[in-house]
Amino acid sequence: MGRIICTGLGPGDPDLMSVKSDRLIRAASHVAYFRKAGRAGQARRIVEGMLAADVTEYAMEYPVTTEMPFDSPEYNQALAQFYDAWADRLARLAQTEEVIVLCEGDPFFYGSFMHLHTRLQGRAKVEVIAGITGMTGCWNAIGAPFTWGDDVLSVLMATLTEQDLITHMARSDAMVVMKTGRNLPKVRSALRAVGRLDDAWLVERGTMPTQRIARLVDVDAEDCPYFAIVLVHGQGRRPEIGGLE
Amino acid sequence: MGRIICTGLGPGDPDLMSVKSDRLIRAASHVAYFRKAGRAGQARRIVEGMLAADVTEYAMEYPVTTEMPFDSPEYNQALAQFYDAWADRLARLAQTEEVIVLCEGDPFFYGSFMHLHTRLQGRAKVEVIAGITGMTGCWNAIGAPFTWGDDVLSVLMATLTEQDLITHMARSDAMVVMKTGRNLPKVRSALRAVGRLDDAWLVERGTMPTQRIARLVDVDAEDCPYFAIVLVHGQGRRPEIGGLE
Numbered sequence: 001m002g003r004i005i006c007t008g009l010g011p012g013d014p015d016l017m018s019v020k021s022d023r024l025i026r027a028a029s030h031v032a033y034f035r036k037a038g039r040a041g042q043a044r045r046i047v048e049g050m051l052a053a054d055v056t057e058y059a060m061e062y063p064v065t066t067e068m069p070f071d072s073p074e075y076n077q078a079l080a081q082f083y084d085a086w087a088d089r090l091a092r093l094a095q096t097e098e099v100i101v102l103c104e105g106d107p108f109f110y111g112s113f114m115h116l117h118t119r120l121q122g123r124a125k126v127e128v129i130a131g132i133t134g135m136t137g138c139w140n141a142i143g144a145p146f147t148w149g150d151d152v153l154s155v156l157m158a159t160l161t162e163q164d165l166i167t168h169m170a171r172s173d174a175m176v177v178m179k180t181g182r183n184l185p186k187v188r189s190a191l192r193a194v195g196r197l198d199d200a201w202l203v204e205r206g207t208m209p210t211q212r213i214a215r216l217v218d219v220d221a222e223d224c225p226y227f228a229i230v231l232v233h234g235q236g237r238r239p240e241i242g243g244l245e
Numbered sequence: 246m247g248r249i250i251c252t253g254l255g256p257g258d259p260d261l262m263s264v265k266s267d268r269l270i271r272a273a274s275h276v277a278y279f280r281k282a283g284r285a286g287q288a289r290r291i292v293e294g295m296l297a298a299d300v301t302e303y304a305m306e307y308p309v310t311t312e313m314p315f316d317s318p319e320y321n322q323a324l325a326q327f328y329d330a331w332a333d334r335l336a337r338l339a340q341t342e343e344v345i346v347l348c349e350g351d352p353f354f355y356g357s358f359m360h361l362h363t364r365l366q367g368r369a370k371v372e373v374i375a376g377i378t379g380m381t382g383c384w385n386a387i388g389a390p391f392t393w394g395d396d397v398l399s400v401l402m403a404t405l406t407e408q409d410l411i412t413h414m415a416r417s418d419a420m421v422v423m424k425t426g427r428n429l430p431k432v433r434s435a436l437r438a439v440g441r442l443d444d445a446w447l448v449e450r451g452t453m454p455t456q457r458i459a460r461l462v463d464v465d466a467e468d469c470p471y472f473a474i475v476l477v478h479g480q481g482r483r484p485e486i487g488g489l490e
Binding site: 010011013014015016017018019020022076077079080083084106108109110111114115117118119128129130131132133136137139140143144145146147148149150151152153154155156157159160167168171207238239240241242 | 256259260263324329355360373374375376378381382384394397398405483487
């Protein structure tokens with residue numbers, strides 16, 4: 001009797017993977033991961049050099065998206081079929097084998113594996129190993145404390161409307177905005193509307209060798225990297241420095 | 246020339262510590278950690294069995310709080326002096342030694358080390374190693390996907406007023422409420438007001454051997470554990486199961 005273990009890989013630096021995920025990945029015989037068709041894949045890249053020589057790899061390639069809009073019913077249907085098919089295949093494999101699924105960040109935090117997890121209920125033994133989320137990696141990459149005291153943190157997807165972004169941002173102390181890409185101008189505009197644009201950072205590929213950290217105001221309007229997160233630090237209450245005086 | 250390295254320990258299970266923190270802690274000669282006076286301390290407990298035999302330990306004991314209200318100026322002053330004094334001591338030690346500071350969760354996410362980090366700027370070389378946050382450990386302990394699609398996640402401190410909690414909760418899909426303790430009845434009441442009480446979980450010591458997971462509605466009104474987090478899962482959009490049919 002096998003099982004499926006989804007290992008959170010953390011934000012990108014293999015040294016930030018958990019001891020448990022590291023151990024499972026190095027000992028794995030079957031390794032599956034999501035990627036865009038024709039790409040190496042970010043998850044696979046993180047474990048480069050860690051896999052056994054005789055490992056069997058399963059690249060789960062997302063349906064090609066160029067012909068259909070990302071939010072169309074057709075694309076949604078293609079995605080559903082894609083997850084259905086891979087859930088079937090992994091469930092069969094897990095009858096006899098232990099299969100490690102590699103997932104960037106933490107698997108239960110906006111992760112693709114969740115679609116397999118839901119479909120595998122009652123069909124295979126499934127275990128999930130927590131990972132450091134991409135946002136945690138990004139605020140550490142900036143190198144300053146992120147949330148203090150009673151700070152309210154909002155995690156927002158840039159796919160929300162500008163008005164929704166503004167409503168949430170206006171009531172937040174610290175903020176994380178994910179899924180930026182072509183939505184970055186909207187994020188910038190919303191941050192300006194609530195007076196926080198000057199406090200915002202853009203972190204691309206946080207904790208990876210190619211990481212890029214910039215103040216959002218210094219990023220060109222045409223520059224909309226996909227794997228980037230926008231962060232605004234909280235400034236909550238704290239005991240004053242020099243309390244001895 | 247030494248330095249201070251703050252290692253995020255993650256949510257509690259030592260197996261969920263990063264490979265880097267694990268390596269640094271096992272090799273450490275000087276280890277410092279916060280704790281309540283007279284207690285073993287949660288951070289110290291997580292690394293039990295990992296420290297070298299000849300390690301020097303520095304227990305940074307919070308000022309005793311029983312005589313003064315937690316939010317009084319006097320307590321705030323005592324805390325400021327406490328952080329000032331330890332920053333001085335660690336800065337001196339780091340002139341020649343490498344000092345590992347142990348911090349639960351992620352050091353930059355509502356962590357006590359941030360008060361030392363701020364005070365050590367320009368006085369010592371300081372490095373911080375990210376960790377899995379307590380909340381990530383807790384939603385993994387529950388074992389279900391936490392945030393989907395465009396879900397808005399709000400991280401709220403139970404020390405906010407009930408009206409503030411309600412305002413934020415009403416606009417959130419997924420929620421994390423920390424610093425619960427004696428504020429738990431207020432949290433419960435706010436969740437009831439926004440119609441989400443039945444969806445809420447209480448996780449105490451998530452990922453630790455003594456972890457406890459309960460639906461918040463099933464927890465006694467008098468039962469207000471301090472190291473507990475309340476979580477409400479998001480239910481965002483996702484491709485339907487059975488997309489092939």
